[in-house]
Amino acid sequence: MGDELAGDDVVDAVLTASRTLIAVVTKSLGAAAEDTTIAQYRALVVLASRGPQRMAGLAGALGVTPSTAGRMCDRLVHKHLIRRHRAQTDRRAVQVSITAAGRAVVDSATKRRRELLAEILGRLPAAQQAMVARTLQAFAAAAGEIPDNQWPQESPEDAVAAEGADRVSEGRG
Numbered sequence: 001m002g003d004e005l006a007g008d009d010v011v012d013a014v015l016t017a018s019r020t021l022i023a024v025v026t027k028s029l030g031a032a033a034e035d036t037t038i039a040q041y042r043a044l045v046v047l048a049s050r051g052p053q054r055m056a057g058l059a060g061a062l063g064v065t066p067s068t069a070g071r072m073c074d075r076l077v078h079k080h081l082i083r084r085h086r087a088q089t090d091r092r093a094v095q096v097s098i099t100a101a102g103r104a105v106v107d108s109a110t111k112r113r114r115e116l117l118a119e120i121l122g123r124l125p126a127a128q129q130a131m132v133a134r135t136l137q138a139f140a141a142a143a144g145e146i147p148d149n150q151w152p153q154e155s156p157e158d159a160v161a162a163e164g165a166d167r168v169s170e171g172r173g
């Protein structure tokens with residue numbers, strides 16, 4: 001059989017690795033974990049990686065119902081980590097997008113996660129590190145995950161427009 005794994009063995013190996021990754025995610029949230037659940041953090045990552053979303057699109061990306069996504073967004077808006085605003089292309093549609101504070105949570109957790117992952121990977125020989133990287137790239141692509149270096153960057157115009165939307169949504173405009 002060699003290094004080949006059967007179907008159940010592959011799933012078991014990924015399941016075990018996923019527990020490790022969840023532990024890394026939890027550790028990487030640090031102080032933000034007190035105020036932000038992993039599900040809320042995932043919503044922040046989706047918004048950071050894919051840009052503003054309508055509620056149905058966010059719900060689909062998270063694999064939850066629109067009402068669940070709506071309640072999650074209510075909590076994140078209250079924490080000033082995301083904002084609601086009218087879509088530029090359809091003024092009737094409401095979108096949600098990440099705020100600078102939300103992006104800071106994602107960026108800080110990502111930085112810490114990189115450190116934790118580098119520590120774990122450092123325990124493997126270089127050839128195994130490369131194999132793990134290739135395998136996980138394929139796995140993430142199959143899951144539809146967007147690599148960090150392909151995330152949209154907020155333009156200065158978006159930041160100004162978002163600040164105005166924040167004032168309006170908070171009754172300050």
